[in-house]
Amino acid sequence: MARAYNFSAGPSMLPEEVLKRAAEEMCEYGTTGQSVMEMSHRSPEYQSIIDEAERDLREIMSIPYNYKVLFLQGGASTQFAMVPLNLMTGSGKADFVLTGQWAKKAYKEAAKYGKARAIASSEDKTFSYIPKVTPDMIDPEADFVHICMNNTIYGTLWHTLPDTGEVTLVADISSCILSEPIDVKRFGILYAGAQKNVGPAGLTIVIIREDLIGHAMDITPTMLDYKTHSDNGSMFNTPPCYAIYVAGLVFKWIKSIGGLSEMKKRNEEKAELLYSFLDSSKLFRPTVEKGSRSLMNVPFVTGDEALDKKFVKEAAERGLYNLKGHRSVGGMRASIYNAMPKEGVIKLIEFMKEFEEKNNA
Numbered sequence: 001m002a003r004a005y006n007f008s009a010g011p012s013m014l015p016e017e018v019l020k021r022a023a024e025e026m027c028e029y030g031t032t033g034q035s036v037m038e039m040s041h042r043s044p045e046y047q048s049i050i051d052e053a054e055r056d057l058r059e060i061m062s063i064p065y066n067y068k069v070l071f072l073q074g075g076a077s078t079q080f081a082m083v084p085l086n087l088m089t090g091s092g093k094a095d096f097v098l099t100g101q102w103a104k105k106a107y108k109e110a111a112k113y114g115k116a117r118a119i120a121s122s123e124d125k126t127f128s129y130i131p132k133v134t135p136d137m138i139d140p141e142a143d144f145v146h147i148c149m150n151n152t153i154y155g156t157l158w159h160t161l162p163d164t165g166e167v168t169l170v171a172d173i174s175s176c177i178l179s180e181p182i183d184v185k186r187f188g189i190l191y192a193g194a195q196k197n198v199g200p201a202g203l204t205i206v207i208i209r210e211d212l213i214g215h216a217m218d219i220t221p222t223m224l225d226y227k228t229h230s231d232n233g234s235m236f237n238t239p240p241c242y243a244i245y246v247a248g249l250v251f252k253w254i255k256s257i258g259g260l261s262e263m264k265k266r267n268e269e270k271a272e273l274l275y276s277f278l279d280s281s282k283l284f285r286p287t288v289e290k291g292s293r294s295l296m297n298v299p300f301v302t303g304d305e306a307l308d309k310k311f312v313k314e315a316a317e318r319g320l321y322n323l324k325g326h327r328s329v330g331g332m333r334a335s336i337y338n339a340m341p342k343e344g345v346i347k348l349i350e351f352m353k354e355f356e357e358k359n360n361a
């Protein structure tokens with residue numbers, strides 16, 4: 001077996017321990033005589049898998065008792081509709097900060113259901129920074145303020161949360177969930193597609209304060225009402241059973257290494273290695289301003305498209321996969337999620353140094 005270092009933005013690497021455990025249990029889970037994939041979601045065996053996953057996630061993220069954890073489907077993209085359908089029922093207004101394509105999609109979708117307002121944007125500089133948001137910019141009547149905490153495509157992160165006063169803060173944390181501790185009680189809703197930092201695609205995690213449940217618009221489809229899933233323990237219909245099981249293994253892995261404070265330490269160490277190389281390189285440069293840099297997604301360019309292309313190709317030949325940047329930024333992007341080992345980042349930097357020497361005459 002030769003596992004490559006996969007720098008994909010998502011789906012992305014999973015810890016090897018998790019894959020091995022899943023492989024061991026592939027054909028028979030415990031002594032049940034069946035795979036988790038074949039198991040009834042109504043069976044006591046599966047109930048204990050989903051219960052344990054929720055318990056472990058609550059423990060790792062220190063989720064307060066007055067928040068529900070929902071295991072849903074439809075990706076983060078479905079939350080772009082689900083959040084406004086459930087929350088834009090007070091004033092019917094909501095404020096959005098545009099920090100990238102996902103944030104913009106959330107804004108555009110909400111505009112179908114109410115008065116969505118963009119209060120700040122960093123589009124003027126290709127979303128290479130997090131714009132300043134001050135309390136006076138926020139409509140005190142807004143039903144919520146929406147941010148995208150880590151901008152996967154552009155490589156920016158909200159290092160300090162905006163002060164939204166009494167207004168509910170909602171965040172898309174798809175590409176930074178479990179990368180470091182987060183103060184859940186600062187938010188009304190946190191949501192994330194699993195395929196970046198949690199597990200296989202197909203699972204969406206929603207963490208929602210209880211008082212926000214049960215106020216959906218009349219037009220809300222049953223499946224898009226948080227109450228439907230909250231009342232039924234995420235089992236109104238068949239949940240993404242296997243994805244929840246693998247996510248549960250990832251939660252156990254995080255617990256085993258020492259939780260989110262240790263995860264953060266490791267992620268900071270990896271990111272620091274990469275950014276400090278990029279800041280001193282004569283060939284490569286990072287595209288994001290200091291102070292807004294993501295720990296998870298690191299975009300960089302040489303300034304020469306042909307050279308970028310050559311780099312991505314030669315890196316892949318070295319077992320460093322998926323380094324091509326998003327088409328809207330160009331160049332390269334290294335996604336270094338939780339499961340990317342430090343050795344992967346070191347290998348990448350070694351190759352970059354070599355490439356720089358050969359190509360920077």
Ligand SMILES: *Cc1c(COP(=O)(O)O)cnc(C)c1O
Binds near residue numbers: 010102173194
């Ligand atoms: C990947 C991503 C999405 C889209 O997620 P899907 O699960 O594919 O819908 C949304 N927001 C962010 C921040 C992402 O990284």
